Amino acid sequence: MSGPLEQSAEEIARTQAKTVVNGVVAQKLPGVNAAPVTDCIIDNAExxxxxxxxxxxxxxxxxxxVSTVMGVAQRPETVRCIAQNGASLL
Known part of the structure; x- marks a missing residue:
């Protein structure tokens, strides 16, 4: 069972990670709306x-x-999430 301090650390890490993923997605996939892609990557990352x-x-x-972000982005669950949220990688 995790305590409030651990939850806070995880929340902070997720917030920081979203900022990083947004930048990576914008760089690697220009023209794609980064927000839904970022959410899917964060939601499917360990x-x-x-x-x-x-x-x-x-x-x-x-x-x-970059390797970690792109690895998570290519997982079947992440690809499904991106497709369901209307973000196209093509």
């Missing part, structure tokens, strides 16, 4: 991946950050 992505907000976006 907590460890959220922390890896969020680290990019502090130390800068690295190849590992």
């Amino acid at each position: 907590l460890s991946e959220i922390y890896t992505i969020a680290k990019g907000a502090v130390v800068g976006v690295t190849d590992e950050t």
Whole structure:
């Protein structure tokens, strides 16, 4: 069971990760509305991946950050989420 402090850390990490993912999506998929894509990536990322992505907000976006974001983006569940939210990658 997680306490309030852990929940707060997770919420902060998710907020930071969303900012990073928005930037990566905008760079890698120009012309795509980043918001729904970002939400799908965040929702389908594991907590460890959220922390890896969020680290990019502090130390800068690295190849590992981009690789993590794009890896989550290519998962079947994430692709389905993006399709259901009306965001097209094509």
